[in-house]
Amino acid sequence: MNNKTKLVMVCGFALTTFLATQQTVKADTATDSQQVENVATVSSSNQQAVSQATSTETPQVTDASGSESTSSLMDYAKDNQQTATDNQAATTQADASAANITQIKGVVQTKHNTFLYTQDGKQVSNRMLAANTPWVTDQKMDLNGASYYRVATNEYTNTNDVTMQYGNAASGVVRVKQDGAVNYQRNDQGFVRNGQANQAANSVWKYNKTDSLGGLTYYQIANNVWLNSDDATIAPAYQNPNGWLQIHNTQIQPSGGAIGYDLYNGVEGIKTYLVRKYFGYSNAHTIYDGAVASSVRSFQSRNGLPVTGIVNLATWKTMGYSEADWYGIDSYVAPLQTNITSTRSDHIEAMINQAYKYIGKPWISGAASMPAYGVDCSGLVTQALYASGIDSAPISNIQHAQPGHEWNSRDYWADDRLPRVNFNNRQRGDLIFFADPSTGVVWHVGILLNPDTMIESWPFAVQVHSIYSSRGTIVGVKRVFN
Structure with missing residues (x-):
């Protein structure tokens, strides 16, 4: 290994145990007895721009996160060690109150193999930072017409050699509110408008970082492009009240038993x-x-x-x-047909649209799977709910086929998360329940298309019928969406 190669190696001692447990912390404070060899790394993301989602159908949202770039600490080459223990004591820590020091919080990414400097602007001679590695910083220092970011005890990088990154790693989806959203960029002083056109109302974006300033939360949707919580929200456009079945805005997963369950006495489906x-x-x-x-x-x-x-x-x-x-x-769980921009009406139509995919398919007791085969009455409701963003677990697609769960219509009737409504106030999207006239026990459920018509699975097929088509005694109506 030649001396030039050794010089580019990153120094080898971590800041402190505290730094290891917290990504964005201040570099430790040096004393005269401490060494100038504490350089810390953190992970960061190479950001990619996010393309805007469409809002007419289910929005297609592009992920903002790119490949992870994580640097590691490296020991000095043994044959060329120049440790501060033997040769150099740390100089005085930069005074946090000095006029040329600005307190900041962020991560800098090296553009290339990068020199380190001490507080007085002298270049560190025995090591550099590797190219394309991220480093915690907590101070910006202005000195003799140049600016530096502190990356370790009394060690700085020139601002020309690095790019600054802000915020904390996060992931999620943010929805632009009705008035649109201003685009911001982050700098040392805070957030400023970047001059790009506002994002459209109800457009949907994935974010990969968040930051807070002035009582607002900012969401990074592309490389240093941020929306704030005045203009955008992670809350869906519509959600049921507490105590109701809650709406999910990501694909629901199968539940209620093992995928690939064996068949034995009592199993249906x-x-x-x-x-x-x-x-x-x-x-x-x-x-x-x-x-x-x-x-x-x-x-x-x-x-x-x-x-x-x-x-x-x-x-x-x-x-x-x-x-x-x-x-x-x-x-099989019906593909989600709604998203965080969906209205109450959108959720109802998604439910009914999924139910129509089973029209003409056979009634199969205990079945709550794909339209290619068929379903029974409560299986039809379960899959229709999935498409609209409702997970009714423990009532589920797999559970329905297991012994003792054939009559999920009774479970839906007993579920307090589906409030009962006055029969005279029934409307499209409500569930209507029927009982065996001889026992009064619930045995059937349908989805209302209008006050007098329902889509249902009744022996021997999925069909549309009047609610007065001799399905038993109407016992009541329950509402899925408030």
């Missing part, structure tokens, strides 16, 4: 439907019963499989079904 169909059984009631288990045991015996009467993945594949379907049927 699409996988059971396909197994019953394989053995020629009727699907008037899609349930894994003793007859199915007996047929499975015979099949397993003929094919050299463990004879359990339970359909696992190996038995399923031997029957000619795919592994992709084994997991895909369980994991």
Whole structure:
């Protein structure tokens, strides 16, 4: 290793344990006995511009975060060590109250291999900062017509050799309010308008940093492009009140059991439907019963499989079904059709739009999966809710197929997160419930299209019917969106 290569190596001792636990802290205070070799690094992001999302359909939001660039501390080369312990004591720490010192908080990124300077402007001779590495800074010093950022105890970089970054790493989505949003840039003095055209109302952006100043929160949506909380918000345009089922603005994930669950006595749903169909059984009631288990045991015996009467993945594949379907049927959750700009009406229409995808598909008891197969009445509601941003867990797509959960219409009727409304005030998007006339027990649910018409799954298909089509006794109406 030649001396020039050694010179470019970054010095090797971390600031303090405190600095290791906090990204943006002040460099430690030197005394006459301390060494001038404490240089700290932090991670940072190479920012990429964010393209504006469309607001007519589900906004497509481009992520602002780029590749992570994290520098590490390196020891002096052993054959060329010039430690301050042996040769140099630290000079006096820069006075925080001096007229040429400005307190700041940020991170600087080196543009190239970068010289270090002491408080009096002298260049440090035995080391440099590596190119494209980030460093915590807490002071800006002006000296003899030049400016410097402090990156360690009494060690500074020239401002011409680095770029300043601000804020704290964060991630999320911010929505521009109705009056649009001013674009700001950050400098040492604070936030100033950058002169770009305002962002459009209801446009949606991903942010990768936040900063606070003057009582406002700023969100970085591109390289040193910020929106503030006067003009933009992370709150959705519409949300249900506390105590109601809450609206999600990210894709809902499957829940209620294992993806790829086995089939045994009492399980219902699409996988059971396909197994019953394989053995020629009727699907008037899609349930894994003793007859199915007996047929499975015979099949397993003929094919050299463990004879359990339970359909696992190996038995399923031997029957000619795919592994992709084994997991895909369980994991299907309707794609989210709403976002943080959606109104109450948008959520209702997303729910109904998803329900219409099942029109004409067969009624399958315990089924709450994809439109390619079919669903029962509460399975239709579950998937319609998913599309509108509502996760009704513990009522869920997978849970519905498990033993004891066939009648999720009863669970929805009992769920206090769906408030009941006066029958005379019913409207599009409400859920309407029916009971067995002989017992008064709830057994059916539909989604209202208007006060007198609903979309439903009723033996033997998903269809649109009058609410007075002999579905049982109407017991009441519940509201999904306030």
